[in-house]
Amino acid sequence: MMNKDRCLKPATDEECRKAWLTLKDTMDIVGGKWKLVLISILRGGKFKFRELAREAEISPRILSKELKELEMNGLVSRTVLDTRPITVEYQLTPYSVSLNKLILNMYEWGQMHRQKITGKQ
Amino acid sequence: MMNKDRCLKPATDEECRKAWLTLKDTMDIVGGKWKLVLISILRGGKFKFRELAREAEISPRILSKELKELEMNGLVSRTVLDTRPITVEYQLTPYSVSLNKLILNMYEWGQMHRQKITGKQ
DNA sequence: GCTATGGGTTACATAAAGGATACCATCTAA
DNA sequence: TTAGATGGTATCCTTTATGTAACCCATAGC
Numbered sequence: 425m426m427n428k429d430r431c432l433k434p435a436t437d438e439e440c441r442k443a444w445l446t447l448k449d450t451m452d453i454v455g456g457k458w459k460l461v462l463i464s465i466l467r468g469g470k471f472k473f474r475e476l477a478r479e480a481e482i483s484p485r486i487l488s489k490e491l492k493e494l495e496m497n498g499l500v501s502r503t504v505l506d507t508r509p510i511t512v513e514y515q516l517t518p519y520s521v522s523l524n525k526l527i528l529n530m531y532e533w534g535q536m537h538r539q540k541i542t543g544k545q
Numbered sequence: 546m547m548n549k550d551r552c553l554k555p556a557t558d559e560e561c562r563k564a565w566l567t568l569k570d571t572m573d574i575v576g577g578k579w580k581l582v583l584i585s586i587l588r589g590g591k592f593k594f595r596e597l598a599r600e601a602e603i604s605p606r607i608l609s610k611e612l613k614e615l616e617m618n619g620l621v622s623r624t625v626l627d628t629r630p631i632t633v634e635y636q637l638t639p640y641s642v643s644l645n646k647l648i649l650n651m652y653e654w655g656q657m658h659r660q661k662i663t664g665k666q
Numbered sequence: 667g668c669t670a671t672g673g674g675t676t677a678c679a680t681a682a683a684g685g686a687t688a689c690c691a692t693c694t695a696a
Numbered sequence: 697t698t699a700g701a702t703g704g705t706a707t708c709c710t711t712t713a714t715g716t717a718a719c720c721c722a723t724a725g726c
Binding site: 473 | 701702703704705706
Binding site: 432433434440443444446447448449450451453455460461464465467468497498519522523524525526527528529530531533534535536537538540541 | 553554555561564565567568569570571572574576581582585586588589618619640643644645646647648649650651652654655656657658659661662
């Protein structure tokens with residue numbers, strides 16, 4: 425139990441399966457080619473749809489899909505502004521902050537690993 | 546700078562791009578359908594090729610590919626035993642421990658997020 | 667020789683992800 | 697009235713990921 429909590433070493437097949445499903449949940453939300461790119465960009469502030477498309481060099485179709493998913497998961501909010509013509513702003517939600525530790529970990533591990541394979545330059 | 550180190554909020558496009566590439570490195574190694582499943586299973590000890598295939602319910606073709614990638618990245622070691630017929634054992638390397646924090650973070654976030662969307666049961 | 671087990675590989679098929687292009691609708695300013 | 701910006705959607709296509717089935721090689725037991 426302690427063991428499981430500290431290093432997630434599942435003792436039984438059941439536990440292993442549950443652990444995997446939970447990891448998969450996370451991967452579904454943060455994985456794929458664009459999710460983390462968009463989150464990174466949105467850390468810079470508010471963006472309109474086309475601004476974001478230009479910034480990330482992503483096609484509108486994919487951008488639309490990704491933003492919907494991020495919005496559904498409570499990580500991004502969409503605000504329609506009553507301007508002429510109407511504009512839509514996307515920004516990170518306060519909840520998205522909960523990902524900070526994870527993203528930082530991924531970043532650190534990637535950096536460490538790169539140093540390891542390129543010979544600790 | 547400090548900001549970047551603590552919450553990875555890239556200030557420039559360059560930084561944003563570099564951050565993304567580093568995150569992508571990590572995703573390449575740990576992402577996909579099988580990598581984390583196999584790592585989870587291998588936490589249980591040594592496994593032979595077919596044992597692992599049975600355990601994970603993965604086809605030999607994919608298993609072979611995944612194991613090669615994990616091995617290339619120094620996370621899994623492959624040992625040929627001089628038995629009749631020869632057998633091959635796969636196990637996690639000491640280096641794989643470096644992923645523990647990341648995996649635990651992913652697990653915790655997934656758990657927390659699930660509680661959030663299912664209404665904090 | 668026949669069959670079984672272990673460790674895979676090869677060839678082929680399907681599913682999922684991502685991309686390109688064109689387009690729709692609304693509005694404004696020229 | 698035409699052109700350009702806004703926020704997208706629809707259609708089609710390519711690439712990558714994953715799966716299935718059959719097969720190869722070696723050894724051991726019968």
